[in-house]
Amino acid sequence: DTEVTQTPKHLVMGMTNKKSLKCEQHMGHRAMYWYKQKAKKPPELMFVYSYEKLSINESVPSRFSPECPNSSLLNLHLHALQPEDSALYLCASSQDSFGRDGEQYFGPGTRLTVT
Amino acid sequence: GENVEQHPSTLSVQEGDSAVIKCTYSDSASNYFPWYKQELGKRPQLIIDIRSNVGEKKDQRIAVTLNKTAKHFSLHITETQPEDSAVYFCAASRQAQKLVFGQGTRLTINP
Numbered sequence: 001d002t003e004v005t006q007t008p009k010h011l012v013m014g015m016t017n018k019k020s021l022k023c024e025q026h027m028g029h030r031a032m033y034w035y036k037q038k039a040k041k042p043p044e045l046m047f048v049y050s051y052e053k054l055s056i057n058e059s060v061p062s063r064f065s066p067e068c069p070n071s072s073l074l075n076l077h078l079h080a081l082q083p084e085d086s087a088l089y090l091c092a093s094s095q096d097s098f099g100r101d102g103e104q105y106f107g108p109g110t111r112l113t114v115t
Numbered sequence: 116g117e118n119v120e121q122h123p124s125t126l127s128v129q130e131g132d133s134a135v136i137k138c139t140y141s142d143s144a145s146n147y148f149p150w151y152k153q154e155l156g157k158r159p160q161l162i163i164d165i166r167s168n169v170g171e172k173k174d175q176r177i178a179v180t181l182n183k184t185a186k187h188f189s190l191h192i193t194e195t196q197p198e199d200s201a202v203y204f205c206a207a208s209r210q211a212q213k214l215v216f217g218q219g220t221r222l223t224i225n226p
Contacts (some may be wrong), residue, residue, distance in 0.1 A: 028159070030216065040219070041218070041219070042204050042206075042217065042218060042219055043159065043204075043214075043216055045213055045214065045215075048213070052172075055212075056212065056213060090159070102147045102149065102164060102208070103161050103164065104161070104214065105161075106151075106158040106159045106160070107158060108157070108158045109158060
């Protein structure tokens, strides 16, 4: 299995809702990433998990809360989002984050709309 | 931190011609330079990458060149085909931990 999967594909939520995005990979990768991509812009790194521990937080607001329950799963919990948080949220994974295999495999993304 | 600039922002070429996209980076410690292709509504997909100990790498119609002294790297696509139409992103990082992407190039192949 050489894919990263993400659910849901689309999500519409109000500013008072709580929701979660899910990401899964079964490639034995030990680094997993969350990116945010706005229309016509490049992906922007949000979080990096390495060996199930948070290693990078790019000063992301606390209304985004990542979780890595095990080496195959990555969640992003959302609470009290703003309309400007509407974007494509991409998950990625790589062999590890220490440069031995740099290729990051991206999932298809979750298209989030905050109303 | 790292800053990556990418040019041009849009590029239109005739089918069969070559396309070149250029990127410059600011952090001399960056050592990993991937190129991603993203079709409309799809995920970014790695098409080629290069590390700082190599000056050029080829994979069929795609090649990447790296000039460490000048801190720039380029993507070359030869014999372009309609399916090459997409947005292409360059990126740079140290040890592949933090990819910093360029702003992207929208490539259109005209039949």
